[in-house]
Amino acid sequence: MGGARTTGSGRPLVPLPEAWRDRVRSAVSQLAAAGAVMVLFVYLSFASDAFLSASNLFNIGVQSAVVAIIAIGMTIVIITAGIDLSVGSVAALSGVLGAMMVVKYGVPIPLAIIGGVAIGAIAGLVNGLLVTQAGMAPFIATLGMLSVARGLGYIVTDSVAVSGEPLEFKLLGQGKLGSLPIPILALVVVALAGHFVLTRTKLGRYAYAMGSNLDAARLSGIPVKRYLTTIYIISGILAGFAGMIAASRVNSGQPNFGIGLELDVIAATVIGGASLFGGEGKIIGTLLGALLIALIRNGSVLLDINTFYQQVIIGVIIWIAVFWDQYRRRRAASA
Amino acid sequence: MRVRLSAALAYAAAAIVLISSCSAVTVPGSGPGEGSKVKPSGPITLAVVPKAIGLDFWDSVRKGSQCAASKMTGVTLQWDGVTAETDVTGQINLLQNFLTRQVDGLVYAATDAKVLAQLTQDALSRNVPVINIDSGTNPQPETVPVFATDNVVAARKAADLLAEALGPGEHKVAFIPFRPGTVTNDERTTGFKEGLAKHPNLKLVAEQISNSDPNIALSVTENILTAHPDLDGIFAASEPGVVGAVNALNQAGKAGKIKFVGWDASPDEVKGVTSGAITALVVQNPFRMGFDAVNAMVQTVRTGHVPTSEDTGVTFVTQQNVNDRQVQAILNPSCENPPV
Numbered sequence: 001m002g003g004a005r006t007t008g009s010g011r012p013l014v015p016l017p018e019a020w021r022d023r024v025r026s027a028v029s030q031l032a033a034a035g036a037v038m039v040l041f042v043y044l045s046f047a048s049d050a051f052l053s054a055s056n057l058f059n060i061g062v063q064s065a066v067v068a069i070i071a072i073g074m075t076i077v078i079i080t081a082g083i084d085l086s087v088g089s090v091a092a093l094s095g096v097l098g099a100m101m102v103v104k105y106g107v108p109i110p111l112a113i114i115g116g117v118a119i120g121a122i123a124g125l126v127n128g129l130l131v132t133q134a135g136m137a138p139f140i141a142t143l144g145m146l147s148v149a150r151g152l153g154y155i156v157t158d159s160v161a162v163s164g165e166p167l168e169f170k171l172l173g174q175g176k177l178g179s180l181p182i183p184i185l186a187l188v189v190v191a192l193a194g195h196f197v198l199t200r201t202k203l204g205r206y207a208y209a210m211g212s213n214l215d216a217a218r219l220s221g222i223p224v225k226r227y228l229t230t231i232y233i234i235s236g237i238l239a240g241f242a243g244m245i246a247a248s249r250v251n252s253g254q255p256n257f258g259i260g261l262e263l264d265v266i267a268a269t270v271i272g273g274a275s276l277f278g279g280e281g282k283i284i285g286t287l288l289g290a291l292l293i294a295l296i297r298n299g300s301v302l303l304d305i306n307t308f309y310q311q312v313i314i315g316v317i318i319w320i321a322v323f324w325d326q327y328r329r330r331r332a333a334s335a
Numbered sequence: 336m337r338v339r340l341s342a343a344l345a346y347a348a349a350a351i352v353l354i355s356s357c358s359a360v361t362v363p364g365s366g367p368g369e370g371s372k373v374k375p376s377g378p379i380t381l382a383v384v385p386k387a388i389g390l391d392f393w394d395s396v397r398k399g400s401q402c403a404a405s406k407m408t409g410v411t412l413q414w415d416g417v418t419a420e421t422d423v424t425g426q427i428n429l430l431q432n433f434l435t436r437q438v439d440g441l442v443y444a445a446t447d448a449k450v451l452a453q454l455t456q457d458a459l460s461r462n463v464p465v466i467n468i469d470s471g472t473n474p475q476p477e478t479v480p481v482f483a484t485d486n487v488v489a490a491r492k493a494a495d496l497l498a499e500a501l502g503p504g505e506h507k508v509a510f511i512p513f514r515p516g517t518v519t520n521d522e523r524t525t526g527f528k529e530g531l532a533k534h535p536n537l538k539l540v541a542e543q544i545s546n547s548d549p550n551i552a553l554s555v556t557e558n559i560l561t562a563h564p565d566l567d568g569i570f571a572a573s574e575p576g577v578v579g580a581v582n583a584l585n586q587a588g589k590a591g592k593i594k595f596v597g598w599d600a601s602p603d604e605v606k607g608v609t610s611g612a613i614t615a616l617v618v619q620n621p622f623r624m625g626f627d628a629v630n631a632m633v634q635t636v637r638t639g640h641v642p643t644s645e646d647t648g649v650t651f652v653t654q655q656n657v658n659d660r661q662v663q664a665i666l667n668p669s670c671e672n673p674p675v
Contacts, residue, residue, distance in 0.1 A: 048562065050561045050562050050563075050564065051561075053561070055561065056558075056561045059554075059557045059558065059561060063554045063557070066550070150418055151418075154388055154389060154418065158394070159388040159389045159390075159393070159394060160389075160390075160391055160394050160601075161390075161391065161549075161578070161601060161603070163601070163602045163603045163606075164602065174582075174586055246550050249550060249553060249582065250549040250550060250553055250578055250579060250582050251582060251603070252549070252578065252603055254548075254549055254550070254575075254578075255389045256387075256389040256390070256418075256419070256547065256548065256575070257548065257549070257550060258548075258550075259418070259419050259548070297554065297555075297558070298554075298558050298561075301541065301543055301555060301558035301559055301561075301562055302558060302561060302562040303562075304540075304541060304542075304562070307543055307544045308515075
């Protein structure tokens with residue numbers, strides 16, 4: 001991270017040249033994602049007439065928004081060396097419950113959106129407590145929630161999509177502010193908030209510290225349990241919010257939404273330079289990762305590439321990103 | 336560990352007792368479904384397993400099968416399914432559990448034709464009769480009838496409907512299948528492409544899968560509309576694909592301008608027909624699938640007679656006929672007014 005000299009007493013002062021090298025090293029992994037996005041962008045501009053139009057670029061933004069918003073929460077979780085596998089199911093549960101509040105109980109739409117987000121927060125709280133109080137590995141705790149939230153989604157909807165929303169329900173996912181689609185606006189706000197939290201708040205600094213060395217963080221007096229729980233709540237909140245956007249985009253609460261979505265989210269985070277070993281990750285990298293995935297999907301359709309290749313391409317990019325991460329680490333360790 | 340071991344032993348013992356007590360009433364070779372056990376009277380339990388829960392279509396199958404069971408005495412239904420139509424191993428496990436629990440008959444829709452063929456064999460060798468709904472297996476045993484839509488014929492007709500709506504002249508069309516590798520998807524694809532071949536003025540310019548997720552279908556359709564701004568028609572071969580595509584058309588302001596033929600009839604899809612965004616829907620009769628299959632299975636268990644396979648038929652729903660009584664009975668099936 002860049003702020004080595006300013007992080008205060010919890011962290012030893014690093015001599016300047018090494019701090020710079022540190023900074024360059026972590027920037028390079030985001031540069032890789034940025035480079036891939038740029039190469040693909042330029043290629044698609046030439047390969048397809050339709051690519052470089054305002055409406056298509058907005059489409060790509062909107063298409064990446066759901067994954068990107070969830071991935072911002074995932075980035076913070078992964079920085080702590082945790083993982084949240086439940087995001088797809090939690091997003092679906094929030095989406096169907098939010099939609100049900102509107103359709104069945106006549107709750108005003110803004111309140112229903114807050115309600116959906118609150119559902120996500122509760123799921124995140126449970127995840128956090130399972131990790132910090134019950135001492136479960138994040139992988140297991142959130143794997144359980146993946147199943148529980150999906151099941152609850154089917155139970156409350158009787159496994160049928162919730163439809164019949166009033167037209168205003170579309171606003172969050174399909175509306176525009178001026179010419180800017182609201183999902184993109186929401187993404188920008190969430191990304192700025194995420195960046196602020198990671199770089200300017202205690203929670204952000206502690207996240208990196210806990211991910212680098214949990215015991216050291218605990219010994220240096222960081223209330224680890226409280227902060228970790230909060231971070232899982234943040235992940236749940238963002239999953240819930242994204243779930244409401246997804247429901248609004250198709251104007252119905254879909255209990256089947258987001259099966260396997262956690263994989264896209266984790267892929268975006270990892271491609272963006274976050275390390276599953278913890279201690280590393282940046283919002284800008286994650287945004288680039290989500291953008292890269294959306295670009296691949298968009299480009300494949302524009303160029304009429306068989307859909308199956310998209311999966312292969314994304315998988316290969318994950319390999320490259322992780323390989324790069326490990327290569328960097330080995331070099332750093334031997335330096 | 337000790338506790339778990341003894342619990343496992345208890346289960347095993349219970350299973351042995353169950354199996355032996357059931358085999359006591361088995362009448363081997365007493366009917367055309369040779370070896371099936373026949374229970375002329377007394378309570379019977381049937382398992383009905385869809386490809387997945389979570390879609391309107393399968394819920395209608397549930398309503399139909401429960402309606403059939405409710406009209407007979409002593410028939411208990413166990414309705415259970417996996418949460419994704421791709422979860423083949425999950426479905427195998429579920430079906431195996433039903434076999435272990437010694438249900439009297441198995442009514443299910445195969446998530447994978449080849450893989451599930453073995454499970455049907457297992458069931459038959461345990462003398463549990465099987466009926467497939469919606470999707471059968473490959474090979475399909477002679478003693479296992481299929482109650483399903485003839486997807487090839489119906490999808491061929493979908494291409495005809497699209498051609499009819501578009502009229503003469505050159506037209507660009509897109510196709511949104513849902514899950515390559517499943518029999519239903521592949522049959523609809525075959526049928527649609529056979530249908531297109533009869534209309535050389537329709538050119539297939541894009542084919543992208545929805546993965547049975549409306550949000551993916553939405554993105555894919557947006558991208559197709561970007562790639563082909565002069566697109567004239569779309570055929571989406573499943574409910575999630577239709578829901579996503581209709582939203583994309585609405586958002587692009589192209590609803591009604593692009594002719595759109597869809598499949599199935601969830602409330603959102605029917606709304607699309609009423610509003611004019613959807614030209615026509617190919618509507619199956621899942622209620623009848625569940626209803627007829629359960630009736631047939633009860634008959635099999637009671638008499639040993641194996642019924643023949645049945646095409647449960649499709650209806651083409653358009654803005655003109657959507658309010659007809661017959662169409663409404665299919666769209667909103669109820670046990671009081673069953674569409675059978």
